[in-house]
Structures are given as C-alpha cells and as structure tokens.
Amino acid sequence: MCFLCLCRANIDEVETDVVEIEAKLDKLVKLCSGMIEAGRVYISANKLFVSGIRDLSHHCKKEEMISECLEKCGESLQEIVNYHMILFDQAQRSVKQQLHNFVKEDVRKFKETKKQFDKVREDMEIAQVKNAQAPRSKLHEVEEATSTLITTRKCFRHLALDYVLQVFQNKSDSSPKNDNSMLSFMQAQHSLFQQGFNLLDEIDPYMKNLAAELDQLVIDSAMEKREMEHKHATIQQRDFAYDDSKVEFNVDAPNGVVMEGYLFKRASNAFKTWNRRWFSIQNSQLVYQKRLKDALTVVVEDLRLCSVKPCEDIERRFCFEVVSPTKSCMLQAESEKLRQAWIQAVQASIASAYREISENYYIERLDRTASPSTSSIDSASEPRERIVKGESILQRVQSLPGNEICCDCGQADPRWASINLGILLCIECSGIHRSLGVHCSKVRSLTLDTWEPELMKLMCEIGNTVINQIYEGACEEQRLKKPGPSSSRQEKEAWIKAKYVERKFLKKMCGSEALVEGSRKSHHWSVKKCRRHNSSIRAPKTRRKYRHNAGIMSPANLSAGTCLEASDPEDGRELDPNALLHKASRARNLPVMAEALAHGADINSVSEEDESKSPLIQAVAGGSLIACEFLLQNGADVNQRDIRGRAPLHHATCLGHTGQVCLFLKRGASQVEVDKDGQDPLSIAVQAANADIVTLLRLARMNEEMREADGPFGQPGFTSYAFRDSSRT
Incomplete structure (x- = not known):
C-alpha cells in the first residue's frame, strides 16, 4: 500500500x-x-x-x-x-x-x-x-x-x-x-x-446524646404505658361514681388558685335553676366560668367580706352558701367530702386575705413608728417604693454635704456606700473597703441593692463630711496629701487602710481634757424637744426609773421629750471612748457615736454604774431607731443583757417603742429569754396592754413555730411577718 x-x-x-x-x-x-x-x-x-x-x-x-x-x-x-x-x-x-x-x-x-x-x-x-x-x-x-x-x-x-x-x-x-x-x-x-x-x-x-435520650424516653414511655394500662384496669374494676378521696386546696399555690372544680350554682331568677359551672378561688375572689376558656365571672369580689356555711334546709344534698354583704350564692358540690373541702378552702382564703392585709399594715406601722432623728427624711410621708431602691436613694443620700464625691478619693458621683460608716464611695474605693472585711466596712450599692427605710435614714444621718472630720482630723496638722480620683489603686488602698484600720489620722485624745475639748468644738449637745410619731404609747407604770449617773438622764425624763445636755465640761472630763459612746447613744447623737467608735470604744461595753447596760440599750432608752440601727450595723449584740437580765428587746417593749421592737425581731433578737423577774418580752407587752407590740411578738413567734413544723392555719388577725435581715454587706 x-x-x-x-x-x-x-x-x-x-x-x-x-x-x-x-x-x-x-x-x-x-x-x-x-x-x-x-x-x-x-x-x-x-x-x-x-x-x-x-x-x-x-x-x-x-x-x-x-x-x-x-x-x-x-x-x-x-x-x-x-x-x-x-x-x-x-x-x-x-x-x-x-x-x-x-x-x-x-x-x-x-x-x-x-x-x-x-x-x-x-x-x-x-x-x-x-x-x-x-x-x-x-x-x-x-x-x-x-x-x-x-x-x-x-x-x-x-x-x-x-x-x-x-x-x-x-x-x-x-x-x-x-x-x-x-x-x-x-x-x-x-x-x-x-x-x-x-x-x-x-x-x-449531639446525635449520640440525643439517641441515648430518645432510648430513655422510649423506656419511660413504655413504663408509663404499662402504668396507665394497670391504672385503667384497676379503674374498670372499681364501681364508684366519683373519687373524692384526694381533695386538696392550697392557699399558697404559685398560680394563686387556691382550689378549683365543678359546682352546681343556683340561679337568682324566679325559676331557681341549677347550672354546672367551673368554680375557682383565686386572688381573694370566688369566680366561675361556663367553659374553661370563657372569661371569669366574679361571684364574690372580696372574700374578707363574706362568710360560708353548709345548707341542710333545702331539698338538694351537699349544698353550701357563700354570703356577702350584698348577695348570697347557693352552691352544690358532688359529695359531702367535696362540700367540706370547698367550705374549708373558702375559710382558709378568708384567713389568708386577713394575713396579707395585716402584714401590709404592720409594714406601714414600722415606717410610721420609726423613732425620729435629726434627719429631715420622714418615710411615713412618702410612698415606700420610692425610698427603697434606685435613683431616689442615690439622689437623697448624695444631696448631703460632702456626699457628691467619694469620701476617700474625691471621685464625683459615688454610687456605693459603707453602711456601717455612713459614707459614699466610688466603685474602686468600695472594692478596697470590701477587702477590709465586714468587721471594718460593709459595702452596698446605692442603685443595685434594696434599701430598708431605717438604713436609708442612717445614711442621711452621717455622711462623708462628718466621717472625714473624725477619721482625717489630723491630716491638716500632719500635712498629708489625700489621694485623688486619678491616684493609683495602691495609693488609695494604703490611704484607706491607714485611715480606717490603723486610724493614723485621728486627732489624739490626750487625756480627758482633749476629749472634752473635741466634744465642745465638734458636737454641741443641747436640750431640745423630740418629735414622737406615736405619742399614745406609754411606758408601763411598773417600770423602774434609771439612776441619774454620769450625766445620763432617766427614762422618765427622756420619754417626756428631753434629750441629753452634754455641754457641761465637768461631766465630760470623766468620759473615755466607752463612756462617750454610752452618752452619745442615749442622746441619739450619731456623729459622736461614730467618733467614740473611731477612738476604740467597745460596741458591746457595759456601764457598771448603770446596771451593766450596753450602748444598744442606751439607744433604746434614748428612743432612736436610727441609733439602734447604727450600733447593730457596727456589730452590737442584739441579745446582750443588762444586770437585770433584760436585752434590748425587753427595754424596747417596756418603753413601747414599736419600731425598735420590729427592728430587733428582724435582726434575730430572741424573745424566749426571761429577765430576773421571770418575764419575757411578750409578757411585758401583755402587761402594758400594747396591742401593736403583742401582735408583732406573736407574729414572730408564729413564724418560728411554722418553720419548725407543719401546723394548721394561723388565727385570723395574725400574720406571718417576713423579718428581713438588713445586715448584708
């Protein structure tokens, strides 16, 4: 090819x-x-x-x-x-x-x-x-x-x-x-x-975990299925019309529904027809619905104004009547046990409503009966919500002289406080104060925490200016430079420890003369009339008068409205920090109390000349709730007793100081201790016929009993009072 x-x-x-x-x-x-x-x-x-x-x-x-x-x-x-x-x-x-x-x-x-x-x-x-x-x-x-x-x-x-x-x-x-x-x-x-x-x-x-969970769900479902089949077989074997063996009600139910179920209601028309409706007790009201998704129809607006009783004089069985001032409602249960349960539920709801009203009443009474102080704030004249949290407390406390800046470094707009010292701090200084320990400083936020009325009053009694006059009194003589807002944390920490822990900047008390001189210049105690919110409260006639020792006046004079006159130099020469604390506590003078503590006064010291009374008992005698709160915030023993075996709660009860009684109960005061006469605070209040204090003491005792054991409902008129602790740091 x-x-x-x-x-x-x-x-x-x-x-x-x-x-x-x-x-x-x-x-x-x-x-x-x-x-x-x-x-x-x-x-x-x-x-x-x-x-x-x-x-x-x-x-x-x-x-x-x-x-x-x-x-x-x-x-x-x-x-x-x-x-x-x-x-x-x-x-x-x-x-x-x-x-x-x-x-x-x-x-x-x-x-x-x-x-x-x-x-x-x-x-x-x-x-x-x-x-x-x-x-x-x-x-x-x-x-x-x-x-x-x-x-x-x-x-x-x-x-x-x-x-x-x-x-x-x-x-x-x-x-x-x-x-x-x-x-x-x-x-x-x-x-x-x-x-x-x-x-x-x-x-x-995730899929493996989900598979394991699904396997467990299958097992649980199979078990529930067997259990339901067993219950179904058991129910088929039983011959009854309705099982009411487990009828229960709960006045403290989380959803507010005390009890609910079907009842027959007799109409108010001329024919008196009976209709089956779904009834419930909620929010202190008796209501019903025609169907579960219908709107509620109110039968009784306020259960406190109604009564309930069984009815045996009509033809139908298991009937009971709810009677209010304006109308009555005839209802019929499906069994006798259900009727009794509904009657008990209505009665328990009535008692619960009384307790809620009683609790609110005594909270308001606490605000109104808090003893007056030199502060211009009166919690009884303003809504409670306005003075407990947020910008209102911040504005009120910052309005005091010197409180517009941090007490220790001068930073503007401080939003933290040391509640036992009564000062305002910036956030950095507050952290340093926390590190000192609660025995030295208890820190709380002005905007984030909730404030009790008495604690807010305490903050308005002292302030940065007063405390700096005490704790920085010697700075000018020693020519010391105080840290500023831009100073380092180490400088601020050194200053704060030297100021509050080592107390290097206090004016030295060189004997009794220096103490008297300091008292004259800084604190002019004088005789003045004291306002009383509850002038009708009188001390029991059986109360013995205190001796007039060391310039301290008797309770009789104090209850008449006279405060301590401490301008006598002869009286002041014998004062040491402990004696100064006693006199200032009796006179309700918080700046002098703070100065005495700064100079080393023992918060729980006793006066041998005055029946071994503590400064807290002296503050009770002086009638100041705020002075008591100041001492408690600084570690005073609420259960310390005098030579007669009486604790601050005994003295407050004797003097009829309702606000102080409530304060001591909140702070864990024991009311089971008896004095040398064999009397506890409750028996003293009963003898004095002081209904307010008797109620407070019984409420507190009821709280303790209900916490220890599950008992029946309390008696109408008494309440479970939540005594909150105000000593948080």
Whole structure:
C-alpha cells in the first residue's frame, strides 16, 4: 500500500472517530443538562423540607429538646443543600459548558476544514482526469492540463496538511478537555461528601446524646404505658361514681388558685335553676366560668367580706352558701367530702386575705413608728417604693454635704456606700473597703441593692463630711496629701487602710481634757424637744426609773421629750471612748457615736454604774431607731443583757417603742429569754396592754413555730411577718 493510501485510510478512521465522539459528547451534554435540572428540582424540594422543619421548630419552642433537635437538623440539612447547589453549579460550568463548547466550536471548525479538503480533493481528481485525457497532438491542452494539475495538487497538499493537523489536534484536545471537565466534576463530588462528612461529624456527639435520650424516653414511655394500662384496669374494676378521696386546696399555690372544680350554682331568677359551672378561688375572689376558656365571672369580689356555711334546709344534698354583704350564692358540690373541702378552702382564703392585709399594715406601722432623728427624711410621708431602691436613694443620700464625691478619693458621683460608716464611695474605693472585711466596712450599692427605710435614714444621718472630720482630723496638722480620683489603686488602698484600720489620722485624745475639748468644738449637745410619731404609747407604770449617773438622764425624763445636755465640761472630763459612746447613744447623737467608735470604744461595753447596760440599750432608752440601727450595723449584740437580765428587746417593749421592737425581731433578737423577774418580752407587752407590740411578738413567734413544723392555719388577725435581715454587706 502506498503512502497516500495509508494516509487516506488513517484520515478516514480519524474522521469516523470524530463523528462518533461528536455524537457521544452531544448525548452527554443532554444527559448533564437533565441531571442539573433534576438537581435543581431536588434542591428546591429540600429547601421546602428544611423550611418545614424550621416552622415546626418554632412551633415547638416550649419543648426544649424537640425544638433544639429540629433546629440543629434544619441547620445541617440547609448546609448540605448549599453543598449540593455548589455541586450542580460546578457540573454546569465544568461538564456541560466545556463539552458544549467543544462540540459547537472545535468540531464545527473540523467539519468546515473537512468540506474544504473534500472540495480540493475533488478538484485534484478532476484535474488528474483532464490531464490523463489531454491528447498529444494538442500541446496547448497538455500544458494547460498539466499546469492545472500541478496547481491543484499543490493546493491539495497544503490543505491536506492543514486538515490532518486539524484532525489530530481535535483528537488530541478532546481527551484533556474531557478529562479536565470530569476531574472538576469529581472534585466537586469529593468536596460535597467531604464537607458533608465534616458537618455531620461535628454534630455526631449531639446525635449520640440525643439517641441515648430518645432510648430513655422510649423506656419511660413504655413504663408509663404499662402504668396507665394497670391504672385503667384497676379503674374498670372499681364501681364508684366519683373519687373524692384526694381533695386538696392550697392557699399558697404559685398560680394563686387556691382550689378549683365543678359546682352546681343556683340561679337568682324566679325559676331557681341549677347550672354546672367551673368554680375557682383565686386572688381573694370566688369566680366561675361556663367553659374553661370563657372569661371569669366574679361571684364574690372580696372574700374578707363574706362568710360560708353548709345548707341542710333545702331539698338538694351537699349544698353550701357563700354570703356577702350584698348577695348570697347557693352552691352544690358532688359529695359531702367535696362540700367540706370547698367550705374549708373558702375559710382558709378568708384567713389568708386577713394575713396579707395585716402584714401590709404592720409594714406601714414600722415606717410610721420609726423613732425620729435629726434627719429631715420622714418615710411615713412618702410612698415606700420610692425610698427603697434606685435613683431616689442615690439622689437623697448624695444631696448631703460632702456626699457628691467619694469620701476617700474625691471621685464625683459615688454610687456605693459603707453602711456601717455612713459614707459614699466610688466603685474602686468600695472594692478596697470590701477587702477590709465586714468587721471594718460593709459595702452596698446605692442603685443595685434594696434599701430598708431605717438604713436609708442612717445614711442621711452621717455622711462623708462628718466621717472625714473624725477619721482625717489630723491630716491638716500632719500635712498629708489625700489621694485623688486619678491616684493609683495602691495609693488609695494604703490611704484607706491607714485611715480606717490603723486610724493614723485621728486627732489624739490626750487625756480627758482633749476629749472634752473635741466634744465642745465638734458636737454641741443641747436640750431640745423630740418629735414622737406615736405619742399614745406609754411606758408601763411598773417600770423602774434609771439612776441619774454620769450625766445620763432617766427614762422618765427622756420619754417626756428631753434629750441629753452634754455641754457641761465637768461631766465630760470623766468620759473615755466607752463612756462617750454610752452618752452619745442615749442622746441619739450619731456623729459622736461614730467618733467614740473611731477612738476604740467597745460596741458591746457595759456601764457598771448603770446596771451593766450596753450602748444598744442606751439607744433604746434614748428612743432612736436610727441609733439602734447604727450600733447593730457596727456589730452590737442584739441579745446582750443588762444586770437585770433584760436585752434590748425587753427595754424596747417596756418603753413601747414599736419600731425598735420590729427592728430587733428582724435582726434575730430572741424573745424566749426571761429577765430576773421571770418575764419575757411578750409578757411585758401583755402587761402594758400594747396591742401593736403583742401582735408583732406573736407574729414572730408564729413564724418560728411554722418553720419548725407543719401546723394548721394561723388565727385570723395574725400574720406571718417576713423579718428581713438588713445586715448584708
């Protein structure tokens, strides 16, 4: 076989392959298009499915486990949908688009070249035939045919080379392009499954935990099913109309519903028809509904104004009547036990309503009967809510002279307080005060914490100016520089420890003369009339008068409204810090009390000359609730007794100081201790016929008894009083 024939055979073979490849690639492009369309439909369906999962998750918000499971599954499936979108987008670009371009562009060029090649080949064959047919006799025809053949053959050879190059180039390009497109698509598949694996691997621990929980739920469900089947079988064996063996009511129910259930109600019309309604006792009212979702209809507005009694004089059984000042309501239960339960529930609700009103009453009484002080704030004249928390307490306490800045560094707008010192602090200095310990300073926030009325009054009695006059009295003489707002924490901490712990800046008390001189300059005690909120309270006639020792006046004089006169220098020369604390406590002078404590007075010292009374008992005798609170905040023993065995609670009861009694009960005072006469505070109050104090003491004792054992409901008129501790730091 000649070279041309072999070449011709190879070209024909390649042409056949190109045609077959074109057909197969065209088919593959169509199949890829179908796959991409199906993928988009799949993605759309998955998106709808994920949306449905999320809707169900939002609907099941109350079921935390179900909602969390659906939310996590929805998020994971959405990520997988996103990965599929990337896969089909890659198929569109790498497979369909590339193959389509190859078929439409490269193969098209090949076909156009083939047409030209076929045409030139035909021209050459025609030229060969003409050249063969040219006669010898006609030289010009021979030359013309020969020239045409040579020209045509040259053209054929050039075009044949181009055509062969095009054929083999298409054949060589088709494989890399096909392989490259498939490789891109397979890499996209790899990314899909790799990302999907990583995603599911992350939530694998959660799915395992969820599977364990579901297994446990299946076990619990099976147990509940068996239990319900057992109960069902038991109920089927019993023959009764209604089980009322477990009728209960709860006046302290969290939702406020004391008792609820179906009752028959007799109508007030002329026919006296009976209707079955769903009744409940809630918010001190008796209400009913026709159906469970209907609005409430109030039968009795206020249970405190009504009474309840069984009715036996009508034809129907198990009836009882609720009578109010304006109307009566006849009701019928379904059994005798239910009737008794409803009657007891109404009675218990009446008692509970009385207790709530009584509690609020005594809280108000505490505010009104708190002993007066030199402060201008009167809690009885303002709403209680306004003085216990937030900006009001901040504004009131900061309005005192010197309280607009921190007591120790001068930082503006202090919002923290040391409640036993009575000063305002910035947040950094308050942290340093906390580190000193509660025996030295008790820190509380002016805006974040709740403030009791007596504690707020205490803060308004002292203030930064008074305390700095005491604790920094020697700074000017020693020419010491006080830290400022921009000083370092170390400088502030050193200053505060030196000031309150080491007390380096106090004016030295060089004997009794210096003490008297300091008292004269700083504190001018004088005789003055004291306001009393509860002038009707009198001390028992059996109370003995205190001796007039060391310038301390008798309780009789104090109760008449006279405060201590301490301007006598002869009286002051014998005073030491302990004696000064006693006199100042009796005189209700908090600045002098603070000065005595600063100079080392013992908060629980006793006066041997005055029946071993403590400063707290002296403050009780002075009639000041705020002085008592100041001593308690600084560690005074609320149960310390004098030589007669009487604690501060005994003395407050004797003097009829209701506010002080309430304060001591809140601070844990014991009322079971008896004095040398064998009397406890309650017996003293009973003898004095002081109803307010008797009620407070009985309420406190009832609290203790109810905490120790589960007893019946308290008597009407007495309440469970929440005596809160105001000693928090």
